[in-house]
Amino acid sequence: MRSEDVVTVVGLGAGGWSDLSGTGRSALDAAEVIFGSARQLALLPDSVAARRVPWPSPLLPALPALLDAERGRAVSVLASGDPMFHGIGATLVRLLGAARVCVLPHPSSVSLAAARMGWDLAGTDVVTLVTAPVETLARWLNPGRRILVLSAGAQTPAAVAGLLAARGYASSEMTVLEQLGGPGERAVAGTAGGWVAPAGDPLNVIAVRCGDGPPGPCVAGLPDDAYAGDGQLTKREVRAVTLAALAPVPGRLLWDVGAGSGSIGIEWMRSHPSCRAVAIESSADRVTTITLNAANLGVPGLRVVHGRAPEALDGLPDPDTIFIGGGVTRDGVLDRCLAALRPGGRLVANAVTVESEAVLAAAYAKYGGDLTRLTVQRGAPVGGFTGWRSFMPVTIWSVTLCR
CATH class of the missing domain: 3.40.1010.10 (Tetrapyrrole methylase, N-terminal domain)
Structure with a gap:
């Protein structure tokens, strides 16, 4: 050449x-x-x-x-x-x-920032807000964690401080490192809750040492109360099993069909920064809720499509994995989803009604895979005692296509 x-x-x-x-x-x-x-x-x-x-x-x-x-x-x-x-x-x-x-x-700005702070870069999380919303940072918050934030400009430090304070991390220490490696290098330090520094140089990296705050679990199955919604939510225990069946892999794209509160797509994206998801939901109110939940849980990049499957699936990027949480009894939904998967693609569908169970049983007979039925019981007060309160049983069908 x-x-x-x-x-x-x-x-x-x-x-x-x-x-x-x-x-x-x-x-x-x-x-x-x-x-x-x-x-x-x-x-x-x-x-x-x-x-x-x-x-x-x-x-x-x-x-x-x-x-x-x-x-x-x-x-x-x-x-x-x-x-x-x-x-x-x-x-x-x-x-x-x-x-x-x-x-x-x-040397990258991150290398220089770690050197200035004396932080082990291998043990430090790096988050870019150059082209991502500030809510992206929420996914990385946990007590004691060190985070280097690539800033979008002079206004980013104030936005980061506001998010930290709003998420219960007001005591977090922030150091804004400007013009790293240049003659105008400067560091401005403070806490998120007391951040009053004016907008400085647009070329900056923000070093965050998280203080005490609510922990964010790294595994599937966030508490149910982490989600806003109208009750259309895959319960925590079932969600954990469903995510295990979906088996998130870095870089893969999920369709979350009949997304409800968006919990499956959200936790799919939380499993790795490169995981992507499209949530398809027919209710306008739930579309708003999904968008809110995604931002609150640190994955504002979740794409939300307002529409009803199978028609709403037309024109979407080809998925690697599909979850059907609602609408499996609707004509054409299961067939359209199976047709969208490439060889090696995976589909998981949940059912709670006799009619939807019948659809999954027929699909299992035709395509194979795994069929699982879960019954979840939680302890609840019964007068002065404790008894078991049962949720509706959930049938889960999962299959990997080898065609």
Whole structure:
């Protein structure tokens, strides 16, 4: 491959040119075209003779044409810190392939923040709010945890402080690290509940040491009262068994059909940051509730579709796994869901009525899989004593398609 066909991505810190290695400087000196943000391009000295092209906004739709226009020229791209850590380097590799991208990394803002705080990076959670809502942070809150938050701008620290306080973590210590590695580096510290610092530099990382607060379990089966709703909720014990049957895998997409309060899709997404879910629900009020529950439980990225299956399934991205929590007796729902799964895909359906049980029994006879019936009893007061209160039995059918 010709050297002109390779795009060189140079990681640049807040210190600019003076922080670059000799290799990074040589790459930029040899470039004919340099892409980067206006802020990054301004950090280059006049001695760099390449034509400087600021990124347009939005960037991603324009990126292929921009690069194609410069084929045959020596092209470099400026990136903030480590280009492969939530950076343009990973985007370019997806677009061009690894063979056409040469990455010269700089320490990431997370590495610098961990160094400043004296935190073991391997034992620290990293959350990006650059393109995600602040509610995403809620999933990571637990007493004593250390979290580094990649900020979207100058207003993010106040938003993080507000969320921490609202979720019972007002005592959490916050340190806002601005312009890490640059001449204007600064740290501002305080507690979430007492956060009064004005908006500072937009280039910042927020170090959070969680104080005492309500713990957030990491396994399936959150308490029922974690969810708002009208009672249309897969109960905790059944939910834990259902999630085990669904078997979440990182990166996989779930359809939660007849989502009710959204608990299955929400806990699927909580199982790993890369898990995705689409909740399909016919009730407008429940759609609002699902959206609220997803934000409260730290997965605001849950996609909610208002509609009734099977019609509402048209046009959705192909799922890896499907859960049917409601509507299995409706004509076409089960057949449409089975048809949507690729080989190796998994379907789990729950039933509480005789009619829905009959549908699952017929499907089990035709496709095989596993059929399970659960009865949950919880202790409850009976006068001055305690007795067992039974919930409706739930039948669970699970199957992996091998067609």
